[in-house]
Amino acid sequence: DAGVIQSPRHEVTEMGQEVTLRCKPISGHDYLFWYRQTMMRGLELLIYFNNNVPIDDSGMPEDRFSAKMPNASFSTLKIQPSEPRDSAVYFCASSYTGGYGYTFGSGTRLTVV
Amino acid sequence: AQSVTQLGSHVSVSEGALVLLRCNYSSSVPPYLFWYVQYPNQGLQLLLKYTSAATLVKGINGFEAEFKKSETSFHLTKPSAHMSDAAEYFCAVTLSGGYQKVTFGTGTKLQVIP
Numbered sequence: 001d002a003g004v005i006q007s008p009r010h011e012v013t014e015m016g017q018e019v020t021l022r023c024k025p026i027s028g029h030d031y032l033f034w035y036r037q038t039m040m041r042g043l044e045l046l047i048y049f050n051n052n053v054p055i056d057d058s059g060m061p062e063d064r065f066s067a068k069m070p071n072a073s074f075s076t077l078k079i080q081p082s083e084p085r086d087s088a089v090y091f092c093a094s095s096y097t098g099g100y101g102y103t104f105g106s107g108t109r110l111t112v113v
Numbered sequence: 114a115q116s117v118t119q120l121g122s123h124v125s126v127s128e129g130a131l132v133l134l135r136c137n138y139s140s141s142v143p144p145y146l147f148w149y150v151q152y153p154n155q156g157l158q159l160l161l162k163y164t165s166a167a168t169l170v171k172g173i174n175g176f177e178a179e180f181k182k183s184e185t186s187f188h189l190t191k192p193s194a195h196m197s198d199a200a201e202y203f204c205a206v207t208l209s210g211g212y213q214k215v216t217f218g219t220g221t222k223l224q225v226i227p
Contacts, residue, residue: 004156031213043203043217056214091156095213100164101147102215104156 004105006092012111018080021108023092024073033102034067034077035091043091049075082112115140117187117204119218127226132176132191134221136204139185146187147205147215148178157203163187174198199225 005024013019025032033048047057052069060067069075079086089109093102120135138144145164149157161172168180178189189202204218
């Protein structure tokens with residue numbers, strides 16, 4: 001099992017550009033979560049999906065952020081337009097019904113300059 | 114709603130000394146509790162979990178935690194710290210088994226002094 005795979009590992013972009021972060025969950029997991037980690041705010045849940053359907057997007061900071069899960073093996077988090085305050089590490093995690101705990105990916109470190 | 118409070122954002126111990134990281138939870142119903150560890154530039158890794166089966170839970174790398182309902186605590190311990198234990202540790206709580214929405218604490222960075 002390759003675990004949760006995120007790409008890219010690092011992304012540096014200029015303010016105003018569109019950024020797309022990608023995640024492949026563990027096969028068979030029916031829950032997928034997007035988190036953001038910063039020094040100031042810690043770990044924040046942005047959105048999570050169950051069976052590819054968004055369940056709770058109350059943590060999405062503003063309309064510039066959007067997330068999709070077109071199928072069970074792929075999800076994207078898009079920021080358009082990006083701003084310097086979006087700089088953070090973005091984590092994807094997956095889990096399965098009846099399980100205990102998440103499996104996290106290695107994260108994408110986003111820097112917006 | 115559930116929440117966890119981690120006491121101490123930074124903890125330093127000498128190599129070989131006892132590790133104690135504190136976590137208190139708030140929940141209106143019996144919770145599920147977790148400890149995760151994050152090494153530099155990596156994602157979080159599940160260390161151990163409390164699922165109401167046993168109050169003393171053993172995890173990976175020699176860590177264990179005890180669920181104490183009377184104290185609403187779930188402190189993480191390890192008898193003898195190793196240099197490789199230096200990392201950030203997160204306590205987390207959920208009411209739904211841990212596969213749905215989980216609330217994380219603010220984390221405790223553990224420094225191990227040689």
